[in-house]
């Protein structure tokens with residue numbers, strides 16, 4: 060049997076390091092077994108999926124050298140490989156489940172479901188659909204549909220018993236059916252949800268092994284039921300351990316840069332990043348830390364993956380990158396450095412900002428160094444020298460970071476607007492509000508225009524600098540809680 064694996068990212072937001080991590084293991088496993096590795100775009104959430112995010116996924120996987128044999132861009136026998144283009148196909152499978160009595164139409168309104176959820180939460184019960192529409196007769200359904208009432212399709216779930224399944228790394232797992240919701244499989248807009256689409260596509264695309272993040276383990280009972288309803292075999296499951304922040308919580312952009320763009324833009328070499336990701340939960344049989352992907356492919360043994368959460372340790376990644384940089388010969392080093400300078404995208408966007416400010420090339424560097432490379436290391440004195448109380452600088456940086464957590468648009472005008480709203484809700488003049496931000500971002504009291512700078516640096520890098528500045532000022536756990544409360548109060 061040919062091994063067929065896939066990476067199935069949803070194109071929402073920046074390309075995530077988690078996608079690269081999961082892709083690496085799927086890719087290496089397929090390559091080790093002379094199988095095929097597929098790229099499938101899971102864009103059934105039309106409101107959140109974007110073309111630019113899809114393109115960023117393609118280019119960052121290419122940058123890493125994780126090539127795919129079938130995908131939306133290169134086609135293949137089992138296409139289309141973009142779920143939004145497979146719509147009609149899912150409707151046919153949903154009809155099959157409805158006819159066989161494995162699924163049912165649900166006409167419950169959002170209001171009803173909200174009330175239901177709130178009452179379940181209040182009673183400390185597992186939240187989920189209560190099965191009201193299960194009682195509808197065929198005629199009721201027909202009439203409601205004829206009257207144009209909006210509906211979704213939900214899958215049926217046994218009321219009692221438990222689902223038992225195998226995960227290659229964890230062995231046998233059982234989850235009681237009363238913990239499993241009657242999942243919506245077809246939305247009112249006619250699009251399938253992830254749970255239906257993943258089962259149908261993994262089957263039709265002949266996927267033999269599903270390597271994906273541990274966060275999907277609890278969804279397996281739904282998938283297994285669907286595989287059974289259709290009478291299909293389920294692929295082998297290998298749930299990779301979640302990447303974690305240093306405090307062991309799930310890797311989040313709040314605490315760590317998670318965008319692949321960040322790593323590319325800060326000059327991490329793709330081979331170093333792959334090596335680093337290969338060390339997440341896995342190790343070479345001889346425990347050697349430095350290895351390339353070909354060596355990884357040769358030695359890959361899924362049973363050596365450990366399920367304890369690997370920490371995404373930035374200093375280790377930096378160390379590893381240094382090892383790789385030092386191995387380059389001088390001309391290679393020079394070429395790659397120049398390519399990085401050009402490709403990090405900054406230079407092009409930087410020029411309009413600096414052109415009027417420099418008379419010679421040599422003047423460019425001191426003005427714009429913080430946008431090309433790291434900014435200067437900060438010290439407490441940098442903030443003490445500001446005309447603001449230290450505590451206020453701390454508050455500003457904290458609140459700005461919290462506000463930027465939900466910031467999607469990362470251009471000059473949106474950032475200006477965000478800061479403007481925050482400054483006024485904190486009763487601060489924009490100039491005062493921005494003074495610690497200037498220092499955090501540029502390392503200087505005066506720099507190139509701040510919002511342009513942040514736009515050039517991008518979300519992950521800007522946030523990393525704000526976080527670092529906050530660490531330099533120092534925030535105790537107690538203070539952080541207080542600041543969080545204060546920020547929430549501002550929004551209300």
Ligand code: GLU
Nearest residue numbers: 067068069101257271275
């Ligand atoms: N679209 C899912 C994701 O974004 C794929 C999960 C899976 O691999 O089944 O992670």
